[in-house]
Amino acid sequence: MFDLQVIGFKIVNELSELIEQNVVVIDHNGFIIASTDSKRLNQFHEGSLIAMKRKEVTHMTKQMASSLKGVREGMVMPLVIEGSSIGVIGVTGQPEEIEKYGKLVQKITQLFVVDFLRHQEQARDHRLFELFMIDLLNGNLNEALIMQRAEMLNLDMPLYDRIIILQVGRRFELKEIKELHHIQFIHTQLKIVQWSFDKLVVLVPKVTREHLTQSLQVFLRKIEKIYKTEVLISVGNSHPFTMLDMSYEQALMALNTTVKATQIIFQEDLKLELLLNSLTKETAKEYMHRTLGKILNEEELLQNLEAWLVSHDSLHDIAETLHIHKNTLKYRLKKIEKILQLDLNERMHQVELILAIQIYRKFC
Structure with missing residues (x-):
């Protein structure tokens, strides 16, 4: 059964801006759950049970107001959703004053409830789809279950x-x-x-x-x-x-x-x-040790080497980019060759070092 309590005050606030009369929202048990008059909250409204049973708008006359518990003169309108009365909207006042508001109040409230139910249904469907995606993408489902749940969600696989x-x-x-x-x-x-x-x-x-x-x-x-x-x-x-x-x-x-x-x-x-991405940390560490060796802790040398390896510019232009003198760059490259005991002009060494620096940037 739909819980009218969830949107009762929203309905009251919405209607209070449209009409001047007092408005109450009554749940399926006959208790006032929202009202423009806070003193009426949680009171039992006997007339609402009559309206819900009849499933039709019912006028609360002076006589009924005096004989039924919690009733004031006015009009009560059952909220019928899919054939079931889920509650009642009540408007207090003289019949001639509130008659013109009756159908409007009932229609607006029913639209409000239907819209709320639609959003609830959408939220439920979205959650079911979300749970399906979690199971699907984490590999928790076999092919038969995937097809079964996709069909339940009307997914065109x-x-x-x-x-x-x-x-x-x-x-x-x-x-x-x-x-x-x-x-x-x-x-x-x-x-x-x-x-x-x-x-x-x-x-x-x-x-x-x-x-x-x-x-x-x-x-x-x-x-x-x-x-x-x-x-x-x-x-x-x-x-x-x-x-x-x-x-x-x-x-x-x-x-x-x-x-x-x-x-x-x-x-x-x-x-x-x-x-x-396929390398383990152990493999990456060993490769860096075999290629970059002792300059792994020399960030300045690594930066200069990387700039020289990836650039197609002249030594002069690379040095300017690094904000150092050309001779300083040449000196550092020679120092790297001496430490690593290799020739930087050999293409295979260049490929190995470029790869090593990429691994270093990823894992360190």
């Missing part, structure tokens, strides 16, 4: 093929998640759920890479502008619906890479980051 993670720096309420659906144009059937405090998970229908990229760029800018939060988007690869946990893992891995040049990261674009 073949429509969806990838997972996107939005790192948004804040929590989004259900109302805001609904707004996100309205401001995106990736696909009308796209689904969004709150995943953790600062992350949203998006179930994405099949669209082209070009469309997805363009629409995500617009979506990102809108989120940043409206909600004043930084956004990072990682995109998993395309997979069959029953294997979307793999797409999620790929999106999560992309999110955890050190790529910061763009706010939108497609896992399928990762190359060096893919290799770095």
Whole structure:
């Protein structure tokens, strides 16, 4: 049974702005749960039981007001939802004064209740979908259960093929998640759920890479502008619906890479980051020890070496960027060669050192 208590005062406040008469909201047990006259709260209203039983508007005459408990002269209107009386709205006053308000009050209240019930149903459905996504993406369901629960949620499984993670720096309420659906144009059937405090998970229908990229760029800018939060988007690869946990893992891995040049990261674009992400800390530590050795604790030498390795500029330009003299840079590069006992001009050594520095930046 719907609990009218939840929205009783909202109904009273809404109606009090439309009519001057006193208004009461009575629950299905006949007790006043909201009123413009606070003295009537929690009183039993015997006349409401008559109206709920009849399921029709009932006038409370002077005689009824004097003989029935808790009743004042006026009119009571049952709230009938799906054939059941869930409560009563009462308006106090002379019949000729309140008659013109009767149908309006009843209609507004019923619309209020129906709208509230609709939002409750939407919240329940969203929660069921959220729980399904948690089980699906954590690999807790076999194929049969996935199909069964997707059918219960009326999900068109073949429509969806990838997972996107939005790192948004804040929590989004259900109302805001609904707004996100309205401001995106990736696909009308796209689904969004709150995943953790600062992350949203998006179930994405099949669209082209070009469309997805363009629409995500617009979506990102809108989120940043409206909600004043930084956004990072990682995109998993395309997979069959029953294997979307793999797409999620790929999106999560992309999110955890050190790529910061763009706010939108497609896992399928990762190359060096893919290799770095697969390394254990022990393997990374051993590789750095074998390549960078004694200069691991020399941040100045590491910075100079990195600048020289990744730049195509002249020594003079690199030195200017580092705010040092050209001769100082040459001296430090020679020092590195001596410590590491290698020739920096050899291409293989350059590749090994670039990789080692990337690993260092990721793990240290």
